[in-house]
Each structure stands twice: as structure tokens, then as C-alpha cells.
Amino acid sequence: MDPKQKELNLTTIKEVLRQYLHDKNFRNTPERYTILEEIYNMDHHFNVDDLYLLMMQKKYHVSKATIYNTIEIFLDAGLIRKHQFGEKTLTSSSYEKSYFDKxxxxxxxxxxxxxxxxxxxxxxxxxxxxxxxxxxxxxxxxxxxxxxxxxxxxxxx
Ligand SMILES: [Zn+2]
Known part of the structure; x- marks a missing residue:
């Protein structure tokens, strides 16, 4: 994707999140925006463990509990969607960004x-x-x- 468009998209989804957090009276913490940006930089499906590892690799320390909690927020805000890929382990639901996707x-x-x-x-x-x-x-x-x-x-x- 062209970098300008990508930048514009990031601005849009961050605004969607900001508005959502405001409407729901949730705390407007910077880590939620960082996690959202990482998700939107990915081109594939991911699970909580993938996201946790990615954040660790980037030296960005968030707990798994924060990631679970943030994922619930993104789902409810319509920023990501959850998938049923039928993996055996219950903990590995997959997700993907969804705001601009066809x-x-x-x-x-x-x-x-x-x-x-x-x-x-x-x-x-x-x-x-x-x-x-x-x-x-x-x-x-x-x-x-x-x-x-x-x-x-x-x-x-
Ligand atoms: Zn997909």
C-alpha cells in the first residue's frame, strides 16, 4: 500500500478508537493505539500469542491480560474481526483487521x-x-x- 494512504488509514482508525473510548468512558491509554497500529501493519491473521510476541520483539511491554482486554475493545469497536478457523486449542482464536477490508x-x-x-x-x-x-x-x-x-x-x- 502506498505510504501516504497507509498513514491516512492509521489516522482514521485511531480516530475511530478515540471516539469509541470516549463514548464508552474507557481510559484513553496510549498502549491501545500502539497495539492497534501493530495490528494494522500486519497483513495476515493473528492470535493473542502472535500479538504478544510481536509486542515483545518491539520491546513494548504489555501484559497478555491487556492484550485480551484490548482485543475485546477492538472487536466491539468494529476494528477487527474474530475467526473460527477450527483450531483445536481454545485459546488460539484468530483475528484480523477489518475496518477497510472488503x-x-x-x-x-x-x-x-x-x-x-x-x-x-x-x-x-x-x-x-x-x-x-x-x-x-x-x-x-x-x-x-x-x-x-x-x-x-x-x-x-
Ligand atoms: Zn481474512
């Missing part, structure tokens, strides 16, 4: 003969899904705001 879906590929160990996650966008959404809206007379679709599998031989 809707996309995920294909989760597990390693063969493993206990749901993830080999790869592919993001895809299939316009037919929009068609299904339109048809469901018409059939049931509703407005659909979001959807969640995951395919899980293993590589063919």
Missing part, C-alpha cells in the same frame, strides 16, 4: 493426518455469495448486514 471468506487447510493443525489459510472472494445473499434477502424480506463462511479441508494428493 468482505472475504476463508478456506482453512489442515495438515493431513494432523489434529486440525492449520497448514494454510486462503482468503477468497466469490461473487456468487453476493447472489445468495440477495436471494435470501428477497425470500425472507430481510436486510443482511454480515455473513460468516468457512470451508475446512485438506490438500488433495
Amino acid at each position: 468482505q472475504h471468506d476463508h478456506l482453512v487447510i489442515y495438515k493431513k493426518d494432523s489434529d486440525k493443525e492449520i497448514q494454510e489459510i486462503i482468503e477468497f472472494c466469490d461473487p456468487r455469495i453476493q447472489g445468495i445473499k440477495d436471494a435470501i434477502e428477497d425470500a425472507f424480506g430481510v436486510n443482511i448486514d454480515s455473513h460468516s463462511l468457512y470451508f475446512y479441508g485438506t490438500k488433495k494428493d
Whole structure:
């Protein structure tokens, strides 16, 4: 992404966070902005451990409790989304930045003969899904705001 656009995006999401914290009467701590910036500099999905390690590598000391708490805030503020990639361990929910992203879906590929160990996650966008959404809206007379679709599998031989 062009650096100017990236800078502009960071300004936008920080403003979204500032407004959210203000509206909810939450403390406006600088570490929340640092964590948000790190997330928006990433180009992939992450879990709490990844984020914790990244912050450590940057010599930025935050507790895991702070990261968990901050993630809940970002989720509620619509800045990130949570994923169900079906990992076995309950502690490893995945997340990704979501504020500017186009809707996309995920294909989760597990390693063969493993206990749901993830080999790869592919993001895809299939316009037919929009068609299904339109048809469901018409059939049931509703407005659909979001959807969640995951395919899980293993590589063919
Ligand atoms: Zn994704």
C-alpha cells in the first residue's frame, strides 16, 4: 500500500478508537493505539500469542491480560474481526483487521493426518455469495448486514 494512504488509514482508525473510548468512558491509554497500529501493519491473521510476541520483539511491554482486554475493545469497536478457523486449542482464536477490508471468506487447510493443525489459510472472494445473499434477502424480506463462511479441508494428493 502506498505510504501516504497507509498513514491516512492509521489516522482514521485511531480516530475511530478515540471516539469509541470516549463514548464508552474507557481510559484513553496510549498502549491501545500502539497495539492497534501493530495490528494494522500486519497483513495476515493473528492470535493473542502472535500479538504478544510481536509486542515483545518491539520491546513494548504489555501484559497478555491487556492484550485480551484490548482485543475485546477492538472487536466491539468494529476494528477487527474474530475467526473460527477450527483450531483445536481454545485459546488460539484468530483475528484480523477489518475496518477497510472488503468482505472475504476463508478456506482453512489442515495438515493431513494432523489434529486440525492449520497448514494454510486462503482468503477468497466469490461473487456468487453476493447472489445468495440477495436471494435470501428477497425470500425472507430481510436486510443482511454480515455473513460468516468457512470451508475446512485438506490438500488433495
Ligand atoms: Zn481474512
